[in-house]
Amino acid sequence: MTSSNRPMFWVPSGYFTMALTYNMLTAAAVIMFSNLGMDNARAAEYASALGLAYTIKPLFAAFVEMYRTKKFFVLVTQVLLGLGMMGVALCLELPDYVPVMMGLFWVLSFIGSTQDIATDGVYVTALDSKSQARFCGIQGLSWNVGKLAVMSVLLALTGVLHQYVFKQDPAVSGPTWARSWQVIFVILGVVMLAMAAWHARVMPDGARAEHTPSTPGQALATLADAFVSFFQKQGIWLMIGFALLFRISFGFLNVPSLLFMKDTLPNGGLALSNQAFGLIYGTFGIVALLVGSLVGAAIVARRGLQKSLFILCCCVNIPNITFLLMAIYQPQNILLISAGVVLEQFFFGTGSVGFMIYLMQQLAPGKYSTSHYAFATGLMGLCMMLTGMVSGHLQQQMGYTGYFIFVMLATIPSFLICWFAPFPHPEPDAA
Structure with missing residues (x-):
C-alpha cells in the first residue's frame, strides 16, 4: 500500500492545516487587532467580516469540483496561503499597514475556504464510507488540534516575544506588537509550505464526485x-x-x-x-x-x-x-x-x-x-x-x-x- 493510500498520512495533517487558516483569520485575528490598538468595534467588525468566504463557499464549491484534481487545489491553496501569510508579515512593516493587511486577509479567506472545499473533496471521494466513518473522529480531533495550536501556542508565543524578546510592556496596545505578530505569520507561512510539500507526497488525487457538473x-x-x-x-x-x-x-x-x-x-x-x-x-x-x-x-x-x-x-x-x-x-x-x-x-x-x-x-x-x-x-x-x-x-x-x-x-x-x-x-x- 502506497503512502497516498494510507489516510493516517494525510487526514490529520489536512484538517490540521485547514484549522490553522480559519482560526487565524476569524478568532486569533480578534486578539491581534486588539493588540495593535484597534477599538472593539473595528476589531469585531473586521474579524467577523472575514467569515464571509466560509459562509458562501457552497456557492462556488461546484466550480472547484470541475477542474483538475482535488489534490491540485489543496496544494495550490496551501502554497498561496503560505506565501500570503509571509506577505502579511511583510506588510506589517508599512507605516499604514491596516488597509493592505485587511486586503490580504480578505484574499486569504477565500483561498482558505477553497482549501476546505478541496480537502473535504479528497476525504469524501478518496475514502469509502467505512473509512470515512472510521476517520471521522480523527478528522475532527485534528481540526481542533489546529485550533489549539493557533489559539493557545501561537497566541501565547506572541505574548512571550513581545514581553521578553522585544522588551515591550504587554499591557500597552499599539504598533509595538507588530514585530511579535510578524514572527507568527512567518511561522504559519513556513508550516503551510511544509504541509503543501508533505501533501504533494502523501495525499491521493481524489475522484470526481457523482453527478459533478462538467461545464x-x-x-x-x-x-x-x-x-x-x-x-x-x-x-x-x-x-x-x-x-x-x-x-x-x-x-x-x-x-x-x-x-x-x-x-x-x-x-x-x-x-x-x-x-x-x-x-x-x-x-x-x-x-x-x-x-x-x-x-x-x-x-x-x-x-x-x-x-x-x-x-x-x-x-x-x-x-x-x-x-x-x-x-x-x-x-x-x-x-x-x-x-x-x-x-x-x-x-x-x-x-x-x-x-x-x-x-x-x-x-x-x-x-x-x-x-x-x-x-x-x-x-x-x-x-x-x-x-x-x-x-x-x-x-x-x-x-x-x-x-x-x-x-x-x-x-x-x-x-x-x-x-x-x-x-x-x-x-x-x-x-
Whole structure:
C-alpha cells in the first residue's frame, strides 16, 4: 500500500492545516487587532467580516469540483496561503499597514475556504464510507488540534516575544506588537509550505464526485435546482429560523467575550496577557468544548434529538451568564476566570451538537442533501458574521456589563425557535 493510500498520512495533517487558516483569520485575528490598538468595534467588525468566504463557499464549491484534481487545489491553496501569510508579515512593516493587511486577509479567506472545499473533496471521494466513518473522529480531533495550536501556542508565543524578546510592556496596545505578530505569520507561512510539500507526497488525487457538473452552465443549473428545492421542504421557514436563531446569543457573545478577557480593568475587562489568554481560552476552553461535544452526542444518542433539544438549548444559552458575572465582579483570580470559561465552553459544546444533528437529520435530507446541509451551515455562518460585525459597536455603547445583559436577552429567540422547530423526518433509533 502506497503512502497516498494510507489516510493516517494525510487526514490529520489536512484538517490540521485547514484549522490553522480559519482560526487565524476569524478568532486569533480578534486578539491581534486588539493588540495593535484597534477599538472593539473595528476589531469585531473586521474579524467577523472575514467569515464571509466560509459562509458562501457552497456557492462556488461546484466550480472547484470541475477542474483538475482535488489534490491540485489543496496544494495550490496551501502554497498561496503560505506565501500570503509571509506577505502579511511583510506588510506589517508599512507605516499604514491596516488597509493592505485587511486586503490580504480578505484574499486569504477565500483561498482558505477553497482549501476546505478541496480537502473535504479528497476525504469524501478518496475514502469509502467505512473509512470515512472510521476517520471521522480523527478528522475532527485534528481540526481542533489546529485550533489549539493557533489559539493557545501561537497566541501565547506572541505574548512571550513581545514581553521578553522585544522588551515591550504587554499591557500597552499599539504598533509595538507588530514585530511579535510578524514572527507568527512567518511561522504559519513556513508550516503551510511544509504541509503543501508533505501533501504533494502523501495525499491521493481524489475522484470526481457523482453527478459533478462538467461545464459552468451545468454547475449553475444544479446550484439553482438545489436552491429552489431547498425552499420547497416541509417546514422550511421554521427550519431556516432554527439555523439562524438557535445560536444567535453565541453570535453576539463570541467576539466581545474574547475582547473582554483582553481589555483593561478601567475599561471593564479582565486584562489577561496573551499568555494567560492562550492558556485559559486556547487550552482549557478548547478541551472543555471537546468534552462537552462528547457529552452532547451521548445525550442525543440516549434520548433522541427531539426529546433533548430543549435541554441542549439551555446548555447553549444559560451559561452565557458566566460572562455577565465576570463583567460585574472583574475577578483577577486565574482559577475563577478559567472556571467561568470552561463552564461556558463545556455547555456550549454540549448544546451545539444538537444543533448540527438537527441540520443533518431534519433540514438536509433529500435529493441534494450535501448542498442543503451546506446551505444550512451557511445560514449559521451568516448569523455568526452579522452578529459579530455589530457586536463590537453595541459593546462600546453599552459597556461590558450592559452588553452581556443584552446577550442574555438575545437568548429568547433561541428558546422560541427551539419550541417551534419542526421534525419532518423520523429520527434514527437511539443508540
